[in-house]
Amino acid sequence: MKYTEDHEWLSLDGDVVTVGITDHAQEQLGDIVFIELPEVGTQVSKGDEIVVIESVKAASDITAPLDGEIVEVNEAIVENPASVNEDAEGSAWFFKVKVEGTAQLDDYLDEDAYKDLIG
Template identity: 70%
Template structure:
């Protein structure tokens, strides 16, 4: 598992990376009430704003952590955005991306570094 400074987690399995937000981020955002996900098949560039989440407090953007193609999105979130608060690092995942370049993964934090980052 890798972590970005934007509080996303990235779980690489072969050539597919699953992306969500960390428990810390979900807690900070508060109850999430709306999610807008990218389209499957979309080609995205690192740092594009590809997900919008709205909590009871405010709207936030989630950035694409890598260049690549969106191969799957978590459709369940559209009707039950609360899944993100319930299980942010499991059932509350956002999308799966097939990166065209995985090298930025090396720069992202591991769990210990992320824990220090949010401490």
């Protein structure tokens, strides 16, 4: 598992990376009431704003952590946004992105470094 400084988690399986937000992130956001996911097939570049999350407090974006193609999105969290508050690092993943080469992941934090980041 890798982590971004924007509080996303990345889990690699072959050339497909599953992306979600961390438990810390959902705690900071508060109760989540709306999620908009990208369409399957979209080509994304690192830094693109591809997900919108609205909590009871505010709207925030999630950016693509990697270059690649969106191959699957988790419609269950669109139907039930509150599930992200319950299981952010498990069943409530956001999208899967197929990447060209996994070297892109090397830039990101490991679990210890992420824990240091959130203190």
